[in-house]
Amino acid sequence: MDEATDQADAVEHAAALAREIAPDLGAILFTHYPDADTLDTLRPGSAELGAVTAANRAAAAELTAAGVQVFVQVADKASFRRWMHSRVDSPEARLAWRDRDRLLSGDAALKTLGVDPALARPGAAPRRGSGSAADRLVRAFAEDSADFDDQALELIEAGRDGVLEVATRKLRERFGDEAAEDFAATLLALAEGAEMGPAGWAELMALPVALPPGAPPDAVSLGASLIASGVLAEALELRFLPEWRTPQALAALPPTALRRVLVDLLAGREPADLPPATPARLSEDSFGVLLALQIDWEIPLWEEILVNGLPEEDAEDDADGADGGTPEEQERLTLFDRWRSAVFETGSGCVPLALVHASEVEAEIAAFLEEAGEHSAGIEEIREFVAMGRREAGEDEVVCRLQGAGDGLEIALYTREGRFLDSITLSAEQLPASPEEMPRLIAAFVPVVDGPPG
Structure with a gap:
């Protein structure tokens, strides 16, 4: 031949x-x-x-x-x-x-x-059904039509806020609040991800953080440390914006504005629809958000397909996912937990939540507050004890030493120079977390030392 x-x-x-x-x-x-x-x-x-x-x-x-x-x-x-x-x-x-x-x-x-x-070059636009744009969108959503995504994205990219608001109202009137909320969440999910960017797919991610009183930690350092921790899959790239945003400002963005934020980040611009938050606003809200552009570089390579064909769905991976993820995903979750603990223990006092899609920030914070609320009584008792110690210390810095007391914990307060102020002992039932987790929890509002200072 x-x-x-x-x-x-x-x-x-x-x-x-x-x-x-x-x-x-x-x-x-x-x-x-x-x-x-x-x-x-x-x-x-x-x-x-x-x-x-x-x-x-x-x-x-x-x-x-x-x-x-x-x-x-x-x-x-x-x-x-x-x-x-x-x-x-x-x-x-x-x-x-x-x-x-x-x-x-x-x-x-x-x-x-x-x-x-x-x-x-694209062909002729597909023909639409009868009715207004809002009616067609409602019908496509209610019928779970394959055309829904295309219709919704066309309206989002054109900035048609009014049409989307009318469609939401009509869905609520015809199918109830749950359907309208599902529709709104679907629009946000479509808006925050797109087949665009240097690798063909990009989306908006966010890291909500519970902030300590006073000045927030440096946003650039926090984002860089997360990237360096190894929590990302190899095919993913994360580019954090260098300043804090508030969860309220992010949640207030309609799908059209969220899409513009994505386009701005892909172009390397500061998002006009989501300016940085002031330190005063961050202190008032108690939570801050680091916004990031995530780029997925996992593009199939033609030569790999020639050799191995298209990758097949792995039934074992699906089963692992039902139990909490593949071994690789579990390892990344472990790395994330280690990183979060390290951030907490540096003394910054901030508590990173989870890296989520931008539209999921409110839900992530709500889940965190709900879990924290179960332990709020114990936390408040410790906060009041520390506040009393600070009043007694005057201008001196207050530190805390923790020591096991049976199945409970003794919390002793000192000035940084070594003057003893007071101590309390809490039983296991009174503690807002396990004794092993208490140092990280208490370090959010008072420095923890290994032994009596001075």
Whole structure:
């Protein structure tokens, strides 16, 4: 079989596979090899450069025509060698290389592969049913229509607040409060995530934090420490805004404004709809929010699909998820808990909650307050005891030493210089948390020391 026949077969196979998998893909990543030496460096033993280029072009054309978003990374030998330096050389490791900083998309990606960008031009807009835009949206939601997301996103991106408000009111009148609340939550979820950005999918995430009295901790350092803790999956990138926002301001945003915040963050702009909070407002609200742009870089690689096919759903993973997540997810939760404990124990006094979607911040804070309310009596007793000690200490700083007392806990107050102020002993039933958890809890409003100071 001659070289021309080999290339024709490779092109035909690539095009057929692309047509087969297109309905299951939203985006795809191709690697473009500028020359034969680069191809041999990244994929030793592969077909000739001409065959690889032609097959990629044929597959990309089919996928583009089917509406799949095509991304391209241009293979770079130096970058690839740096990537492989600390890894075991294997086909899997070679296929895992991604050049996140220089991915091409849109017309630039297609032209690099030799595909006509006109293939990606959208066709005529789908015909809508009868009635007003609000009526059509209500009907699509009530019927669980596949067209609902497209209709809602069109209105959100056009800033049609009035139409969305009318649709919400009509849903409440026809189907009740629960349906209207479900509809509103669905709109927010659609608004905060989008098939856009450098990797084809981006969404708004938020870290709500219970703040200590006084000045809030440094937002930049807190966000950076979370990213450095290893809690994120490898394919995810988190970019925190450098200043605090309030939960109330975030919750007040309608879907159209939430979408504009996402667009602003993708463009590297401060969100006009959600300015930073003042220290006074943060102190008054007791909670702050770190807002972040999350980018998902887990784009299927065409060469991986050629070798292994599309990844299949893993029944075991589904079962693990029902019990609280896969082992990898459980490990990330453990890392998050360690990070949260470390933040609390640094003396900042803040309590990070969970990293959630931006629309879920209110619910996350409500759940935290509900849980904390179960222990509020014990906490208030300790707070009053510390406040009394501070009044007695005058200008001196007050610190606390904790010591086990049977199944309870003795709490002793001193000045930083070592003057004893007072102590109380609480039984296990009186404690707002277990004795092991009490140091972290008490450290939120008074420094905890290992032994009597001075």
